[in-house]
Amino acid sequence: MNGILLGRYTVVLMIVMGSWGCNPGSDHSDRAPNSAADTPRVLYYFTWSDYADPDILHEFEQRTGVRVVVDTYSSNEELLAKVQSGMTGYDVAVPSDFMAGIMARLGLLSELDPQRIPNMALISDHLRGLPFDPEFRYAVPYLWGTVGIGYDSAVIPTPPQSWNILWDPRYRGRISILNDQREVLGMALRSLGYSLNSVNPAEIEAAKAKLIAQKPLVKVYTSEQFDQLLVSGEVVLAHAWGGPVARAMRERPSIRYVVPQEGGTIWTDCLVVLASSRRRTLAMEFINYLLDVDVAVRTSNRLLFASANRLVKDRVDPSVRENPAVYPPPSLIPRMEWMIDVDGAVQLYDRAWTEIKVH
Amino acid sequence: MCSSIGIGKKGWSFHHDAPAFVHLMRLNAFSSSLLPLWPALLFLGVFFLAPLLMVVGMSLASRGTYGGVEWALTLSNYLRLADPLYLGIYLRSLVMAGITTLVCAILGFPLAYTIARAPQRWQTILIIMILIPFWTNFLVRTYAWIFILRADGLLNTLLQGIGLIAEPLPLLYTDGAVFVGLVYGYLPFMVLPLIIAIERIPSALEEAARDLYASTWVIFRRVIIPLAKPGIIAGCVLVFIPAVGAFITPYLLGGGRRLMLGTLIQQEMLVARDWPFGAALSVLLMVLVLLTLILTRRYARWDGL
Numbered sequence: 001m002n003g004i005l006l007g008r009y010t011v012v013l014m015i016v017m018g019s020w021g022c023n024p025g026s027d028h029s030d031r032a033p034n035s036a037a038d039t040p041r042v043l044y045y046f047t048w049s050d051y052a053d054p055d056i057l058h059e060f061e062q063r064t065g066v067r068v069v070v071d072t073y074s075s076n077e078e079l080l081a082k083v084q085s086g087m088t089g090y091d092v093a094v095p096s097d098f099m100a101g102i103m104a105r106l107g108l109l110s111e112l113d114p115q116r117i118p119n120m121a122l123i124s125d126h127l128r129g130l131p132f133d134p135e136f137r138y139a140v141p142y143l144w145g146t147v148g149i150g151y152d153s154a155v156i157p158t159p160p161q162s163w164n165i166l167w168d169p170r171y172r173g174r175i176s177i178l179n180d181q182r183e184v185l186g187m188a189l190r191s192l193g194y195s196l197n198s199v200n201p202a203e204i205e206a207a208k209a210k211l212i213a214q215k216p217l218v219k220v221y222t223s224e225q226f227d228q229l230l231v232s233g234e235v236v237l238a239h240a241w242g243g244p245v246a247r248a249m250r251e252r253p254s255i256r257y258v259v260p261q262e263g264g265t266i267w268t269d270c271l272v273v274l275a276s277s278r279r280r281t282l283a284m285e286f287i288n289y290l291l292d293v294d295v296a297v298r299t300s301n302r303l304l305f306a307s308a309n310r311l312v313k314d315r316v317d318p319s320v321r322e323n324p325a326v327y328p329p330p331s332l333i334p335r336m337e338w339m340i341d342v343d344g345a346v347q348l349y350d351r352a353w354t355e356i357k358v359h
Numbered sequence: 360m361c362s363s364i365g366i367g368k369k370g371w372s373f374h375h376d377a378p379a380f381v382h383l384m385r386l387n388a389f390s391s392s393l394l395p396l397w398p399a400l401l402f403l404g405v406f407f408l409a410p411l412l413m414v415v416g417m418s419l420a421s422r423g424t425y426g427g428v429e430w431a432l433t434l435s436n437y438l439r440l441a442d443p444l445y446l447g448i449y450l451r452s453l454v455m456a457g458i459t460t461l462v463c464a465i466l467g468f469p470l471a472y473t474i475a476r477a478p479q480r481w482q483t484i485l486i487i488m489i490l491i492p493f494w495t496n497f498l499v500r501t502y503a504w505i506f507i508l509r510a511d512g513l514l515n516t517l518l519q520g521i522g523l524i525a526e527p528l529p530l531l532y533t534d535g536a537v538f539v540g541l542v543y544g545y546l547p548f549m550v551l552p553l554i555i556a557i558e559r560i561p562s563a564l565e566e567a568a569r570d571l572y573a574s575t576w577v578i579f580r581r582v583i584i585p586l587a588k589p590g591i592i593a594g595c596v597l598v599f600i601p602a603v604g605a606f607i608t609p610y611l612l613g614g615g616r617r618l619m620l621g622t623l624i625q626q627e628m629l630v631a632r633d634w635p636f637g638a639a640l641s642v643l644l645m646v647l648v649l650l651t652l653i654l655t656r657r658y659a660r661w662d663g664l
Binding site (some may be wrong): 065077078084088105106180194218219225232233234247343346347349350351353354355357 | 424425426427444445449505510511529531532557614615616617618623626627628629630631632635
């Protein structure tokens with residue numbers, strides 16, 4: 001969100017960064033380090049605000065002598081808008097699955113060389129062959145997770161089995177819903193037994209009507225503050241991403257996470273090299289580093305997101321491994337659905353969402 | 360938008376200076392070279408006019424596949440603006456901005472009067488106190504309101520502490536919270552022009568009115584308000600314009616339950632990836648602002664100001 005608001009300053013920043021990218025100094029950056037010892041190599045990493053762990057990046061800097069400059073965003077759309085605006089100077093970014101597909105089709109991504117990313121071989125099976133990029137040509141999964149319900153077990157002792165608990169009048173004014181058209185309509189679609197990628201106007205209409213009926217119970221639509229609201233007890237049910245709920249549990253141990261029986265969104269954020277990058281070799285070296293087992297174990301422990309590296313789950317702290325908000329039980333995976341871009345139906349979703357909001 | 364505020368300011372609150380200002384401009388243009396104007400013109404051209412033209416141009420294009428912009432000329436975005444679905448959102452933005460302006464005027468006037476009539480030393484201190492919040496980013500100050508208004512926040516804790524309420528009140532994520540945020544954010548824009556306007560009213564006029572047995576209320580209504588009108592109008596324009604397009608306040612304090620013009624533009628541009636329709640909405644916002652300025656100007660003239 002901060003990113004949206006600070007966009008104006010970011011544009012200025014990007015103009016500055018773009019001009020750095022053009023100056024002769026950085027042209028040396030793809031050479032071997034000893035041949036350009038006078039110009040320190042720099043890598044521009046554009047990532048989610050909760051993915052930038054300074055220690056993990058610092059280790060890469062120490063290992064390679066490369067300086068990693070981090071800039072963050074808080075939504076896929078913000079990432080796309082910035083990258084689409086032209087010369088950004090960024091090398092590596094972390095779009096979610098469907099957005100990686102869109103960016104690849106828009107020609108914004110550079111092809112990956114599997115030779116340079118040997119850790120690609122370690123990606124979990126359930127993250128392989130996905131529709132947006134089955135062969136990891138442009139994008140390789142990094143961290144993944146689910147969308148479910150974060151709830152306070154002190155108030156709701158039995159784990160909710162259905163999304164319909166978000167329509168339970170007993171919790172009026174103590175429910176938060178993501179502020180995200182696709183996720184929210186998708187959740188309602190799943191609760192009605194439809195695909196969350198439905199392009200059928202009648203199904204979207206039904207989901208809309210159901211969400212309008214829910215609105216009087218909803219305290220807030222937010223994608224950023226639900227974890228704090230769970231901790232403070234202002235909401236007891238949150239339509240939520242797993243990672244922030246896992247972090248909220250540390251502050252309020254009665255918080256739990258569950259994916260209802262109807263299933264919901266499964267997602268993975270992918271590492272990509274931007275087509276405009278001038279340091280592609282270095283960028284792929286960095287991607288391989290982030291997927292390294294030891295690095296990924298520490299990433300998973302610290303950020304509380306599941307790693308795409310299949311060797312990681314057995315090596316993380318038991319409390320992280322057994323937390324369903326971080327590592328969903330394998331039995332859940334068949335019930336989950338990947339969100340794909342519904343380009344033709346975007347306006348249907350947008351209209352339904354606007355109607356919910358004006359109601 | 361900034362420059363239209365500037366024009367507004369010169370047109371009304373400093374109305375008496377306007378002819379001199381225009382005269383000076385003409386003198387400058389004709390008697391000396393245009394050269395010193397070039398940096399400013401270049402700056403306005405690159406950073407104001409060009410983006411503005413881009414927005415207008417984009418509003419005539421259509422949404423391409425995957426959310427790009429396709430340069431096929433169409434008026435469909437403007438037709439979509441008339442969709443009844445969106446009319447409610449415009450109306451809501453205008454009403455919210457109108458009420459904000461009114462509340463700012465009612466709160467701001469006594470404050471401005473007190474400051475304008477305070478001794479010189481106090482006046483400086485009081486004006487600095489109004490300006491101090493500007494040293495911090497508006498976003499940070501809006502976040503502060505979240506901590507004040509939430510269930511375990513400052514206000515609820517205080518009210519519970521003195522035993523006024525048993526359960527925390529739902530303050531955050533309501534229209535009331537948005538109003539508080541808007542009034543808080545824009546009150547200085549009302550107070551500052553009012554101070555200037557009231558300061559210019561000689562206190563001898565008030566004394567004369569009092570000598571003629573006018574009550575305080577009559578003095579206020581018949582002497583001060585009419586003479587402070589340029590300041591009131593300038594303040595109202597300065598509050599109303601940013602309030603119509605406000606984004607941060609409704610987004611953070613409103614809890615995403617309702618849309619306003621600012622949040623709708625953001626949704627269309629970023630979420631629906633429909634830049635042309637977002638651009639058309641931006642043009643609409645500019646037209647609304649322009650209409651406000653024209654109406655205000657007409658009203659101000661008609662009133663003999």
